[in-house]
Amino acid sequence: MAPRLALRTRVAVIMHYADAVKMSNSGRLVSLCLANSAVHIRGLKDTPLGTLACANPASRLVLFPGRDSQELTPQLVASLVPPITLLIPDGSWNQARRAVKREPQLQGALRVHLPPGLQARHRIRAHADANRLCTFEAISQALGIIESAAIEQRLDDFFSIWVRRVLYTKGQLTKAQLACGECSGKGALVVGCLEPRQRRDATVRR
Numbered sequence: 001m002a003p004r005l006a007l008r009t010r011v012a013v014i015m016h017y018a019d020a021v022k023m024s025n026s027g028r029l030v031s032l033c034l035a036n037s038a039v040h041i042r043g044l045k046d047t048p049l050g051t052l053a054c055a056n057p058a059s060r061l062v063l064f065p066g067r068d069s070q071e072l073t074p075q076l077v078a079s080l081v082p083p084i085t086l087l088i089p090d091g092s093w094n095q096a097r098r099a100v101k102r103e104p105q106l107q108g109a110l111r112v113h114l115p116p117g118l119q120a121r122h123r124i125r126a127h128a129d130a131n132r133l134c135t136f137e138a139i140s141q142a143l144g145i146i147e148s149a150a151i152e153q154r155l156d157d158f159f160s161i162w163v164r165r166v167l168y169t170k171g172q173l174t175k176a177q178l179a180c181g182e183c184s185g186k187g188a189l190v191v192g193c194l195e196p197r198q199r200r201d202a203t204v205r206r
Contacts, residue, residue: 002032011037016091026136027090054085062087065113072112
């Protein structure tokens with residue numbers, strides 16, 4: 001089911017240990033889909049974060065919005081010397097924020113955020129803000145800018161299937177809905193999983 005993609009970009013997920021055991025955690029899917037990737041666990045007592053491999057320290061990006069972050073654009077990507085390492089803090093909002101602030105290996109990396117106006121198409125955990133993307137969806141959007149729209153689409157297609165299967169396992173989809181791809185979910189936990197993808201203008205892709 002999962003694609004196995006060999007990309008120039010290396011993706012490293014820095015995951016809080018409390019999130020690693022949750023069924024709804026999507027960050028762990030990175031190691032299934034991307035050959036040049038790794039998931040690192042942080043927050044365990046007396047266990048420091050493992051070394052984050054990086055071929056070019058000057059081209060490290062931390063995907064986390066904030067006042068000092070820059071918008072991730074094709075122009076920004078073109079200004080970096082490849083290969084790029086994309087660092088993804090994963091967990092609750094506060095856990096991810098603390099990782100960006102406290103982890104020495106994230107210091108000095110360029111902090112970036114996704115273009116404004118993007119909304120979550122897949123939702124397993126309830127959230128009032130439709131602009132908050134889950135980890136895997138944020139990664140696929142970022143790789144769409146760094147790599148190509150085709151890479152983003154392959155990851156998104158896989159994630160749509162994974163979301164439906166998780167919702168079915170949690171009893172929020174029927175077997176019939178799972179088979180035909182309907183993805184309403186109880187409590188509006190999923191948003192437009194099978195709507196036609198709203199592609200961004202291909203001219204902004206590199």
